[in-house]
Structures are given as structure tokens and as C-alpha cells.
Amino acid sequence: MLARLAAEFYWLGRHAERIEHTARLLRFQLNRLPDRPVDELTLGWQAVYRILGQPYVGMAADGGDAETLVIPDAYTLAGKLVEERANPDSLVSCWEHARENGQRVRAQLPLPVWTCLNQGYLWIRDSNFNTAWTLGPSALVNEAVDRLNLLAGVVEAVMPRDEAWRFMELGRFIERVQHQAELLAGWIEFNREEAGAGALSWADLLRVCGAYEVYCRRRSTNVERAQALGLLTQDPEVPRSLRFAAQHITQLLAGIDPVGARYPMAPPHRMSLSLTASIEVEPTGLSGEGAEFFRSVGQDARVLHDLTMGAYVTHSLSRELAT
């Protein structure tokens, strides 16, 4: 397929995954609004912003008018992540970018997928955050997740498993590894810095990742740090585990470039295997205090992105002429 289109499909997958990541974190925090203490909520917002790599703009945990400001503060903080167009990671920006990617590959995108993507964009573009907030703080975010799930379902049902689909999935899983790694690292660091505050429990982490139920079924409702991190890192059956995503990346790359998957391997293939191995073999972050392991996984995902773009999209003119 055209290299430019491959990049658009790839970014479509990345933007869709980014929406989901932001929405999951937001939903987690907004669902806590009714019954959590103010300082816990404040710390929660700080964590959400840090994990998303955004500067925190809310009040401090020990602010004087904290109780009266907690809802207005949540409104501002959530609004920045939902409707602020100047914020490239806000839900509306990401949806707009995803739709732009979709528009550029419209000729290759099955009509139901395009329609679903376009309807989602039109919905969020025309949504009024203020009005939605009156229906319940998390109403809009919940619908965003529902619409994203619908999109994922339509993709699953109608898209042929061809190169376009592979690039889209590749983008989705590379983004997922990067974000999940940031999330896990951020959660560890935040717990270490805010020891005893109890603002972010390991059960909360599982909830953000949609893995709380599976954890309870397999173990118990008593959530342990190492076991929760273990599940989210190494379990090959949990969709938001790092191992699950890394294995998919390897398979997708093998489908995109079967020759590159054989010896001597192409750089993206080599990198993806190395990433998978590091997750499977030596998850030092699970037992240690530091979050360095997850940071390094996130860094590997960035390198993998560069290698993928270099190998299939921006390959040099000289290489093209040599073929």
C-alpha cells in the first residue's frame, strides 16, 4: 500500500488508542467525585495529569476552600482534557486528528468504519461540555468510551485483515505500550511519593485498566501491588497488559513484512522481539521500588515507532531507487 496511507492508518490507530487512554483515566477520576475526600481527589487529579504528561493546573491538596472548590476544580480539570482544542491530547483534539487520518484514507476505509468515526467526531464536536456536565460529570466521557467501543467493534466486524488494518492495529498497540508503561511508572512513582495517602490504590490501577474483575476472579479482592503489576505487565490474556500488546506488535509486523521477520531481521522486528523479551523475562519493576523498568519499556516503544516509520514510511529515496 502507499507509504503515506500506511502512516495515516497507523496514526488513526494511535489517536483512537489515545482517546481511550485519556477517557479511562478521566472516567476513573470523575467516578470518584461523589464520595472521596478532597485531598484524595486532588492527588488523583495530580496523578492523572502527570501520567498524561500534562502540567497540573488545579488547586493544591491543602487549599483553604478545598471542599467548596472541588467540583468547580474538577469541571475545569476535566474540561481541559475533554474539550480544549489547544490541548493536543484532549478527547476532542484526538478525535479530530483520528477523523483527519480517516479522511485521508477514506478511499481504503470501509464505509461503516468511516461513518462510525465521522459520527463520533460530529458528536464530540457538537457536544457542549457544560450541558453534559449537568447530566453527570462522567456522562460525556462514558459516551466517548462507548462510541470508541462501537468503532472498535465495527473495525473488528468489517475491516479486512489486510495491510491497512495491520498498520492501524500496530499504531494502536505501540501507543498502548507507551501509555501503559507511562501509567504503570507514574502510578508507582506517585505511590512512592505520596506514601500513606491512599489516593491511588492498586485496585484503582486495575480498574483504570479494566482488569479489576479478572484479577478478583483469578486471585482475590485483596489486591497486592506485585500481583497487580504482574497481571498488567505479563498476563498474555489481559488486553491492556504490556505483554499482550507487545505480542500483538510482533505478529502485526510479521504480517506487514514477512521477509523482515526472518534472519537477518528488519530493525522494527528486532526491536519488537527485544521489547517482548524484556517484558517476559525480567520485569524488575514488579519487585523493585523504582519505575525505571516501565520507563525503559515506554522508551523502547518510542524507538519502535521511529523504526517502523523509517522502515515503511519515510524510507530514503536512495533505498527506493535501489529496489
Add this chain to the structure above:
Amino acid sequence: MSQLRAAGGGVFSGYDLDVRFYDEMFGPRGNPREASRRLHAVLAELAPEDLVKLQDGVYRHFLHEGITFTVLDADNVTEQIIPIDCVPRVLTAPEWEHLERGLKQRLAALNLFLKDVYHQGRCLKDGIVPIDLVLGCPQYRMEMRGLKVPHDVYVAVCGTDVVRTHDGFAVLEDNLRVPSGVSYMLACRDAIKEAFPRLYRANRVREVSDYAELLYATLASLRPSQENPHVAILTPGMHNAAYYEHAFLAGEMGIDLVEGQDLILRDSALYTRTTSGLRRVDVLYRRIDDDFLDPVQFRSDSVLGAAGLFHAFRAGNVVVANAPGTGVADDKSLYAYVPEIIRYFLGEEPILANVETHLCREPAGLAYTLEHLDELVVKEVGGAGGYGMLVGPHASADERARYAERLRADPANFIAQPVLDLSRAPCFIDGAIEPRHVDLRPFVLQGRDEQHVVPGGLCRVALRRGSLVVNPSQGGGCKDLWIVED
């Protein structure tokens, strides 16, 4: 002005017939024409709220599928849903067959004309068309002189604007460069079929759904030699006004939609850059104006085309459809000579008439235009989209005076035509059915051996009361066109 009411009552109760204009649904006595009888009966039975629902359904179909056009101004790029009216326009099969014959005849003659002006120039020597009009036309490409175009098909895709008055059908202009609108024709059809499934079936409407298949076959037939040609559409990108159409056609034909950055020249052939290396292009359906096709050959500041594209075309390694330089045959000044061109090259009388046209490049034409400016529509010869024209009867004295200055300064840049009594068709406007002016753009395909016209076209409608401007960017919209069997 004598007026009478259309038959039917209900949503038609406010439908005024104006005898100056041919009405597409009603005869002169206000009764529905035979071909529209079924449609009229169904509409007359509907309550306004039912029509509102239908119209809303049609609009949502367009909205959700993102059937848009892009409007560019100095500051903004705005994506707009093309307005669609839910009431189809109806033509009979014999009316259509007459149009079809005329359109095919016209395109055949224009292709012969283009071959001639870029080779022997017989028609210029014989005085059929003034030589300075052709050679002085900005769309005449010296680069095309003596260049062999595969199968002599300069124009593979043509969109001809046709209007109807009491005198019958007439051609308003030929669009021979990058005619657009066919995707809206197909989208309208899908939406209206969904809205009136039983009525559509009962009317035995001729199908347009094989357009993409015919277009692909037409383009593929122009290939230099390969068995399975690689056909691609070249688009300026997603901010182009017609991007929806480019993507739609590429999707329907299952071919690549490429931008200039996707193309590369190698050994005098054109290739696309793919994830697994280069892939040669055999036929390029370009949707970019000549000027921007190739920065090496044409405008050097173009970032939309591909460097070396024209070289590959000249070397015979890629077919470019429509060929560069076809714009010389759809220049508005040349339009006046098309009937003579048909007679000269085909030895036949034109089947479709032209609209009376005054060429301001000629002293008599300029004098007449200046004298009757308040009665005429004046257009720039290279203009398009309804921009830059003066509608004399609707313009103020000041506007006409300013336009007259422009005319005197550069008369060769203008033509003038009488204000046409464009036919009107019923449209659903603000809860009632009212007449609005319409035109029609059917699409003609010219392949190596065959010509095709799909039985339909982009029917544009001036949605503002009394307006004659049908362009979507200026208050126009579109509606479906049904060719019904007797």
C-alpha cells in the same frame, strides 16, 4: 406575469407556476406531466411533517457519511455538507436519449478538435475557430504540440452543463479539465432510494450505480500496453473542494488515491511509493489543474503535483486523463464555436443547441454587451464556480458601471449571455413544495473505443427563491435525477 397553481393541494398548495419557465413536473395547465405522475401522487398524499422527516433522513445520510465539499477563503477552510433536496427531478427516457446523443456527439467533436489544434491545426487554417483565440488562450499548452496522446483521447471524462428552457435543452458549458460532481449524483441516488424505495421501484428508474465500473473500464482502456494496469487518482489533498469525490471514486474503483508526494519519477516512468518499494503507475486520473501538475514543466511553486510527471507522460509511460491542455476546448470564448466545430469535424448538425453568446473580444460583441449590460449575464472566460460573473438584472447600477470598466480594460476576458429562463423543479423548502431553478451536469466517458453516459447526472438547484445560481458554494444544492421508462 401570469401565474397559476399546480394541481394536488397539500404540500403543493403554495406551488406557483410561472409560465415564463418550463416546469419539470407540471405541464402548462398545472397538471403533472406523465412521467412525474406517480411522484406527484405520492408527494401530494404526504403531510408536511412526513416530508420533513424524509428530508431530515436524507440530510442525515449526507451528514453521517460526510458527503461534503470544502469552501476555502482567505482565513478558513470550511467543510460543508452539500445541501440536498429530497424531491427528485424526472426526465423521460426519450428526453434522456436525445440528451445522450447530443452529449456524445459534442465530446467526440471536441476530442477531434483538441487533436487538431495540437497537431495540424486544420480548423484554424480553415478559419473555423480564430487562431488567436486558440493560441492566445491561457489553457493552450505549447508543451502538448505534436505530442501523441494514447488513442487520441484527450478528454476521457467530461461534465457538460445542460439547461432547459421552453425551447428545449441547451448546453451552457463544457467542463473538460477536472469536472466534478459525479459523487454527489451517486450519493443523492443512494439517499433518495432509501427515502422512496417503493416509488423508486414503481418508476423503473434507470440505474447509475455502475458509473465507477465504467469509469475504471474507460481509464484502463487508455493504458499503454499492460494487461492489468495500475490506475490511480491524483488529488491535491484533503483540503481540496472536491476531495470527498476523489476519495469516493478511488474507493468505488478500488484504486489508489495518490498525492504528489506519493509519486516519483524513475527511468522516465512514474511510480508510487509504497510500504514495500516502488510501484509503476500506468494511468493517472488527475484531479489537479494543469498548472499544478508538474513543477518542472508548469508552475514551479506547485507542491501538489509530481516533478517529472509530464516527462513520463511525454515518454508514453503513463496516461494522464484528462490530458494536459484540454482546457483550451472549454474556454468560454471557444464555447461559441462548438456548433461549428461539430459541423466541421463530424459533418453533422449539432443535436444540442448552444446558448446565444456574445464574445466581447469582438467589437460588435463588446458594444452589444455594454449596451445591454442590465439584461445580460457576463462571465470571465476562464471563470468557474459562479465566481467573477455579473448577473445584469440583479446588479446595482454601481456594480454594472464597475464591471463595464473591467470589460473595456480587457474585453477578450469576457463573454455575455442572455439571462436564461432556466426550468424549475419542485423542491421541499420550509415545510412546503416550491419551484426552484435547476440545471443538469451529465457525465460523459470517452474510452479507447467506446463512449458512455450514465443515465443521470448532477442536478443542481438554486435553493434561494428567484436565484439562478446553482453552485453549492453560493446557495445552491443538489437533487436526484430520475430517468424513468415510459
